[in-house]
Amino acid sequence: MKERKLHxxxxxxSIIMKYQIYLISTLLIALPCLAFAxxxxxxxRFSRASTAGTARSISMGGAFGALGxxxxxxxxxPAGIAIxxxxxxxxxxxxxxxxxxxxxxxxxxDENKFNFNFGNIGVVTTQSLSRDDASPGWxxxxxxxxxxxxxxxxxxxxxxxxxxxxxxxxxxxxxxxGLNFDDLDQFNEQLAYYTYLINPDASNNYxxxxxxxxxxxxxxAESRGSMGEVNFSMGANYSNRLxxxxxxxxxxxxxxxxxxxxxxxxxxxxxxxxxxxxNQNLTTKGLGFNFKFGMIYRANDWLRFGxxxxxxxxxxxxxxxxxxxxxxxDSGFAATKQSPLGEFDYEFTSPFKAIGSIAFIxxxxxxxxxxxxxxxxxxxxxxAPGFSFNSVNDAIRKKYQEHSTxxxxxxxRYGNYSxxxxxxxTSSPVNSRFKAGGSDFSAKNFGGGFGIRDNNIFVDFGxxxxxxxxxYQPYTLSSENVPGVINKVSSNNFTMTFGVKF
Numbered sequence: 001m002k003e004r005k006l007h008x009x010x011x012x013x014s015i016i017m018k019y020q021i022y023l024i025s026t027l028l029i030a031l032p033c034l035a036f037a038x039x040x041x042x043x044x045r046f047s048r049a050s051t052a053g054t055a056r057s058i059s060m061g062g063a064f065g066a067l068g069x070x071x072x073x074x075x076x077x078p079a080g081i082a083i084x085x086x087x088x089x090x091x092x093x094x095x096x097x098x099x100x101x102x103x104x105x106x107x108x109x110d111e112n113k114f115n116f117n118f119g120n121i122g123v124v125t126t127q128s129l130s131r132d133d134a135s136p137g138w139x140x141x142x143x144x145x146x147x148x149x150x151x152x153x154x155x156x157x158x159x160x161x162x163x164x165x166x167x168x169x170x171x172x173x174x175x176x177x178g179l180n181f182d183d184l185d186q187f188n189e190q191l192a193y194y195t196y197l198i199n200p201d202a203s204n205n206y207x208x209x210x211x212x213x214x215x216x217x218x219x220x221a222e223s224r225g226s227m228g229e230v231n232f233s234m235g236a237n238y239s240n241r242l243x244x245x246x247x248x249x250x251x252x253x254x255x256x257x258x259x260x261x262x263x264x265x266x267x268x269x270x271x272x273x274x275x276x277x278x279n280q281n282l283t284t285k286g287l288g289f290n291f292k293f294g295m296i297y298r299a300n301d302w303l304r305f306g307x308x309x310x311x312x313x314x315x316x317x318x319x320x321x322x323x324x325x326x327x328x329x330d331s332g333f334a335a336t337k338q339s340p341l342g343e344f345d346y347e348f349t350s351p352f353k354a355i356g357s358i359a360f361i362x363x364x365x366x367x368x369x370x371x372x373x374x375x376x377x378x379x380x381x382x383x384a385p386g387f388s389f390n391s392v393n394d395a396i397r398k399k400y401q402e403h404s405t406x407x408x409x410x411x412x413r414y415g416n417y418s419x420x421x422x423x424x425x426t427s428s429p430v431n432s433r434f435k436a437g438g439s440d441f442s443a444k445n446f447g448g449g450f451g452i453r454d455n456n457i458f459v460d461f462g463x464x465x466x467x468x469x470x471x472y473q474p475y476t477l478s479s480e481n482v483p484g485v486i487n488k489v490s491s492n493n494f495t496m497t498f499g500v501k502f
Contacts, residue, residue: 035309038346039320040395043380044429046253046286051424051445053120054092055497059449060072060409061422063369065357066306068243068296071122074231075148077308077355078245082235084124085141085502088481092119093428094495098155101488102472105161110184119228119495134474136239144233150225152491153255157472158220160486166218166482167210168278169264171475173198176206177245182379187280191325194337197276201462209327214269219474225254225284225494243296251313253286261474265330269469275325281351286348288315294355306357306371315348327343346384351376366412373405377429403429409447418451420462437486439471447454456501474500 006026020340051062053072061481064070071090098113101108125143130137172192173427176184181200184190192198198206228251235245257280294308321457324338357371378399382389409422428440435441449462 003207004394008116010231012276013064029314030459031124032378032432037389038317038344038348038382038389039392040399042348043350043382044377044400045153045255046227046348047375047377047380048429050152050493051147052094052151052184052493053445053448054090055119055460056411056420056451056494057462058119058249058464059409059422059447059462060208060465061407061447062423063357063371063407063409063422063451065294065308065355065369065371066296066304066359067357067367068306070454071124071144072148074122074144074146074233074271075150075229075249075292075297075356076248076293077304077306078183078231078233078247078296079235079243079296079308081124081144081233081245082140082237082243083457084126085140087123088396088499089123089124090146090497091500092495092497093117094119094493096152096154097492097493098152099490099492100155100157101490102157102485103487104158104159104485105163107159107161109158109160111156113154113156113222113224113289115152115224117149117152118147119493119497120146120148120159122351123232131298133240139237139240139371142235142237144231144235145365147228147230149226149228150251151307152493153223153227153491156220156222156488159216160216162214163213163215163483165213165218166477166480167208167213168261168475169197169208169276170477173206173208174478176200176204178204180204185274187323187342191337191339192325195276195325195327197273197327197430198331199323203224209273210263210270214265214267215263216266217316217474218264219257219259221257222256225256227251227253227403241298242367243298245294247292249292251286251288251290251315253284253288253315253317254282255282257282257493272327272329274330274333276325278323278325280321280323282319282321284317284319286315286317288348289315290314295379302361304361305490306355306359306360308353308355310353310355313350315350317346317348319344319346337347344384346382346387346389349381349383352377364413366410369407369409371405371407373407374402375404375429378402382453384455392488399431399434400429401428412422416453418450418453418460420447422447425496435471435479436473437471437484439469439486441468441470443468458497458499458501460497460499461495462495462497464491464495466493468490 068080068083233247262435290313326336424445426443445466447464450461
């Protein structure tokens with residue numbers, strides 16, 4: 001191992017340089033990747049919402065935009081609140097299971113993670129304005145308040161494979177080229193410097209400790225957290241034909257990611273190095289608000305149309321992060337270094353959404369519903385006072401595109417019992433130029449369930465299964481290809497909703 005003098009002590013954080021270094025990787029298709037700088041990956045992660053809410057809603061694929069009368073519509077089409085003819089309280093405990101099947105260099109590893117949560121809890125009240133249904137006019141004002149869970153981040157992701165071509169230490173060396181020690185990213189390249197995984201000459205040209213691969217690469221990651229929204233909604237019923245509504249939503253984000261990356265000289269083909277380990281921890285929290293406006297038109301007793309618009313959600317975000325690195329060499333020498341705790345505040349704006357829907361009602365026997373949602377992640381933006389995110393926002397514009405979600409749902413009733421089924425299909429939000437490994441990040445989701453309803457009490461059971469193919473590349477090199485990981489990501493959501501009418 002090359003002899004050189006260690007720099008002692010901690011140093012003042014150079015956050016501007018940290019962001020410049022990480023912008024190099026913003027064009028990667030790397031959703032599970034943990035990076036301390038804000039990138040297009042954050043825009044993708046925090047702009048999407050999964051099908052959640054009441055058991056009735058998820059079992060019908062979330063296709064409730066033209067139906068209403070379900071608390072989950074406060075987060076999709078707030079006009080649905082105006083369908084209620086009386087007050088209602090709902091509460092939906094849920095069990096979630098996230099799974100990732102990762103394929104890397106011929107090896108496959110399947111990981112699972114479970115989570116108990118609440119899909120929603122809320123109340124709707126009705127204020128009658130007229131008892132005469134035959135004459136035109138306003139019939140009622142309805143008010144709603146409660147929480148809907150929008151996304152679940154609980155998952156585990158691992159891969160392992162023997163890479164004969166390259167090492168992440170080469171990526172650190174490339175990003176460090178020409179930089180003085182104090183300008184190195186203290187959460188990555190400086191740790192590699194302290195642990196002798198990259199080594200400079202007198203001109204600050206860095207060489208990697210592992211220059212030809214032949215190492216066993218192992219990565220494990222565990223994420224947890226969720227996105228949710230508290231809604232204050234109001235709706236009105238005009239002549240039992242036109243239903244209008246609006247919501248003020250207070251959104252929240254909590255995302256935690258813990259990653260360990262290792263390279264091991266399994267076959268003793270690397271000169272000097274035995275193994276190293278790199279740990280990263282990130283906690284992201286955000287609070288924001290948005291507005292939603294919607295309408296439902298009942299053309300006749302069997303046909304309804306719905307439409308809704310969601311403004312962007314404006315978030316205030318906070319990241320806290322730290323990392324540490326340790327290395328052991330064949331000589332028995334070992335080195336360890338830990339970063340300070342980093343923290344950064346910024347703003348994130350998610351894209352707006354537009355939803356159109358149609359429903360067919362078959363008296364008291366059942367219904368069919370369809371919904372189309374449009375969104376464009378390329379319109380998401382990241383900003384912070386005193387910092388330029390032009391490169392990140394340019395990457396968001398180039399990498400993502402307009403995409404849509406089609407939801408279908410059906411329900412058949414027999415007396416007090418109902419059987420339901422549904423599906424949701426989301427097209428790829430990633431521009432074709434950036435798709436890799438045969439993965440396009442489109443999603444397929446299927447649901448089913450049943451319900452039991454009495455005069456004032458109901459219980460619904462719902463199940464929702466989702467799957468998506470994704471691609472992750474752990475690092476980049478300027479002169480050679482880096483093997484990537486193909487992930488099949490799936491989720492299972494079991495929800496039970498208890499409801500009381502009053």
